[in-house]
Amino acid sequence: MTETSQETGPYFGAFGGRFIPEALIPALDEIEETWRKSQVDPEFGAELHELQVSYIGRPSLLTEAKRFSAHCGGARIFLKREDLNHTGSHKINNALGQALLAKRMGKTRLIAETGAGQHGVATATAAALLDMECEVYMGEEDTQRQALNVARMRLLGAKVNAVTNGTRTLKDAMNEAMRDWVANVGSTHYVIGTVAGPHPFPAMVRAFQRVIGDEARDQLREATGGLPDAVLACVGGGSNAMGIFAAFLDDPEVRIYGFEAGGEGIESGRHAARFSGGRPGVLHGSATYILQDEDGQTRPSHSVSAGLDYPSVGPEHSFLHDAGRVTYEPVVDDEAMEALQLLARTEGIIPAIESAHALAGAMRVGRQLGPDAVLLVNLSGRGDKDMTTAATWFDYFDEGAVQV
Amino acid sequence: MTGTTARPRTGAMLDAITAAGRSAALIGYLPVGFPTVAGSIEAMTALVDSGVDIVEVGLPYSDPGMDGPVIQRAAEQALAGGVRTKDVFAAISAVAEAGGTPVVMSYWNLVLQYGVDAFARDLAAAGGAGIITPDLIPDEAADWLAASDEYDLDRIFLAAPSSTPERISRIVSASRGFVYAASTMGVTGVRTSVDDHARDLVARLREAGAPHACVGLGVSTRDQAAEVAAYADGVIVGSALVRSLDDGGVPALSDLAAQLREGCA
Numbered sequence: 189m190t191e192t193s194q195e196t197g198p199y200f201g202a203f204g205g206r207f208i209p210e211a212l213i214p215a216l217d218e219i220e221e222t223w224r225k226s227q228v229d230p231e232f233g234a235e236l237h238e239l240q241v242s243y244i245g246r247p248s249l250l251t252e253a254k255r256f257s258a259h260c261g262g263a264r265i266f267l268k269r270e271d272l273n274h275t276g277s278h279k280i281n282n283a284l285g286q287a288l289l290a291k292r293m294g295k296t297r298l299i300a301e302t303g304a305g306q307h308g309v310a311t312a313t314a315a316a317l318l319d320m321e322c323e324v325y326m327g328e329e330d331t332q333r334q335a336l337n338v339a340r341m342r343l344l345g346a347k348v349n350a351v352t353n354g355t356r357t358l359k360d361a362m363n364e365a366m367r368d369w370v371a372n373v374g375s376t377h378y379v380i381g382t383v384a385g386p387h388p389f390p391a392m393v394r395a396f397q398r399v400i401g402d403e404a405r406d407q408l409r410e411a412t413g414g415l416p417d418a419v420l421a422c423v424g425g426g427s428n429a430m431g432i433f434a435a436f437l438d439d440p441e442v443r444i445y446g447f448e449a450g451g452e453g454i455e456s457g458r459h460a461a462r463f464s465g466g467r468p469g470v471l472h473g474s475a476t477y478i479l480q481d482e483d484g485q486t487r488p489s490h491s492v493s494a495g496l497d498y499p500s501v502g503p504e505h506s507f508l509h510d511a512g513r514v515t516y517e518p519v520v521d522d523e524a525m526e527a528l529q530l531l532a533r534t535e536g537i538i539p540a541i542e543s544a545h546a547l548a549g550a551m552r553v554g555r556q557l558g559p560d561a562v563l564l565v566n567l568s569g570r571g572d573k574d575m576t577t578a579a580t581w582f583d584y585f586d587e588g589a590v591q592v
Numbered sequence: 593m594t595g596t597t598a599r600p601r602t603g604a605m606l607d608a609i610t611a612a613g614r615s616a617a618l619i620g621y622l623p624v625g626f627p628t629v630a631g632s633i634e635a636m637t638a639l640v641d642s643g644v645d646i647v648e649v650g651l652p653y654s655d656p657g658m659d660g661p662v663i664q665r666a667a668e669q670a671l672a673g674g675v676r677t678k679d680v681f682a683a684i685s686a687v688a689e690a691g692g693t694p695v696v697m698s699y700w701n702l703v704l705q706y707g708v709d710a711f712a713r714d715l716a717a718a719g720g721a722g723i724i725t726p727d728l729i730p731d732e733a734a735d736w737l738a739a740s741d742e743y744d745l746d747r748i749f750l751a752a753p754s755s756t757p758e759r760i761s762r763i764v765s766a767s768r769g770f771v772y773a774a775s776t777m778g779v780t781g782v783r784t785s786v787d788d789h790a791r792d793l794v795a796r797l798r799e800a801g802a803p804h805a806c807v808g809l810g811v812s813t814r815d816q817a818a819e820v821a822a823y824a825d826g827v828i829v830g831s832a833l834v835r836s837l838d839d840g841g842v843p844a845l846s847d848l849a850a851q852l853r854e855g856c857a
Contacts, residue, residue: 360655
């Protein structure tokens with residue numbers, strides 16, 4: 189089979205490309221050139237590695253979830269602990285990488301879109317560290333359900349804009365960031381937070397996230413002596429998933445699963461499962477699977493998790509889906525929240541609601557593969573930001589209690 | 593295949609304007625379905641009656657990444673009112689019957705989902721001249737290049753001040769009719785001054801062999817139109833027209849169009 193892990197764009201089979209206004213093409217070309225050079229530049233590699241070790245806290249741990257395993261058919265479950273990274277998720281891997289590139293291109297300002305706020309926080313953090321201006325676009329609905337992350341970004345010195353257009357969620361934040369970029373492309377780098385958008389973003393973001401899979405592969409071999417039977421991750425835009433999948437794509441014996449947000453169920457129409465309820469089209473610069481109506485108008489997505497609430501998906505996922513290399517399944521809100529609570533109570537780890545979709549997937553796949561199986565699950569982020577959602581869901585707040 | 597019919601074409605229209613001694617064509621944008629499908633068609637034919645030469649019939653899209661707030665809001669209202677892709681062809685027919693030269697302006701996914709070939713076929717049948725494609729660059733346009741040849745339609749790609757010489761020549765050779773010179777680095781919307789980048793960009797497009805270059809993004813007054821008309825083949829006005837239609841209905845729209853036309857005399 190082809191070395192799928194080495195795909196470099198602009199196309200992933202029939203997907204990807206650059207469906208974007210001409211005004212941005214020179215900027216995309218400059219990013220690609222700077223990125224390609226950086227990949228073979230030992231100085232850039234050393235600078236990024238130093239930040240990974242001394243700032244992000246890499247390598248992140250690999251933790252065996254021995255008690256959670258009982259809920260996964262007895263399969264051995266290994267969690268790749270991206271939740272322990274500085275800022276609390278995998279997003280910092282990419283944000284710091286792109287911020288270093290932006291510096292090399294002489295940019296002074298970073299902009300970002302964010303859904304759950306983790307990418308916005310990571311970008312604001314990178315901007316603070318590297319002395320750059322930062323402006324983050326966030327759907328108004330998300331600024332409300334992720335109010336804590338809004339405060340974090342502002343504390344870090346970023347300007348946060350609540351986007352009131354369209355569905356007021358991640359896709360609209362991305363539209364607004366794109367408008368800012370086209371108007372300010374001379375000074376500004378747009379730090380896309382996932383493996384979506386026009387080329388070279390899908391390939392470049394995967395490259396910055398690949399450290400997850402490369403570390404996990406070595407750590408798992410040390411722990412078990414071999415490869416996992418299955419690798420699992422949640423898929424919104426899909427950057428944590430591509431980061432961990434990339435290291436295993438060329439091992440045909442390793443099953444790979446991506447879990448999309450099934451929301452209130454596929455039949456309800458209120459979900460973000462592009463591979464169950466979408467079809468190919470073009471959105472936000474690339475050809476990929478999209479939730480859309482008959483005419484091609486984007487349909488609103490829905491998920492209890494802001495970070496998975498996105499009607500499009502990275503083009504490489506569409507390629508891996510059609511090629512049959514990765515199995516994509518929906519996980520509904522109820523299943524994800526149950527998995528979140530279970531991991532908290534069996535392992536003492538509170539995952540992000542996004543990552544809880546992968547944990548629910550592990551419960552499903554573990555039961556299918558049985559107690560001899562070894563499952564590697566990407567725990568992409570921690571759940572601190574989700575406490576209001578979780579406390580409301582499980583009714584943990586005392587009546588009338590107000591935090592002061 | 594439709595070469596013997598009288599279907600309007602933008603290149604011929606722009607040549608005729610030059611031959612008639614006018615400084616430039618006036619090109620006006622309105623989205624179909626705003627405020628309603630019937631209302632938008634009435635407004636578009638009013639543009640033709642007020643002297644607009646080429647009418648850009650916009651197809652409202654849920655994610656208009658190139659548009660500023662005025663057009664975004666109009667598109668949201670049109671979509672909320674239930675506008676469909678097929679409605680664009682009724683508007684195209686009406687503009688052609690009124691004597692204008694109609695083109696479609698659409699984000700690419702809507703054309704893609706209709707079917708590139710089917711869209712080209714139905715557009716030609718309705719009397720449309722071509723499509724302006726704000727988020728489709730020639731590099732990604734193989735299907736559209738084929739369909740526009742098949743149905744003899746104009747393909748109007750955008751050029752930007754940031755476009756390199758290589759890209760300018762690629763855009764010029766892929767375009768037919770005219771090249772849309774995006775005069776400022778930004779999205780659509782009314783600006784108080786039209787950027788000087790526009791003049792340079794038009795000069796670069798001509799040097800690269802573009803028979804016609806029209807300037808868009810930012811024009812809202814007669815004086816600005818006259819300023820652009822002095823060097824471009826066409827003056828494109830969008831947000832200002834949408835805003836006048838929104839604020840004062842068809843009378844206000846016609847009034848503004850007539851003023852802009854004076855700038856393109």
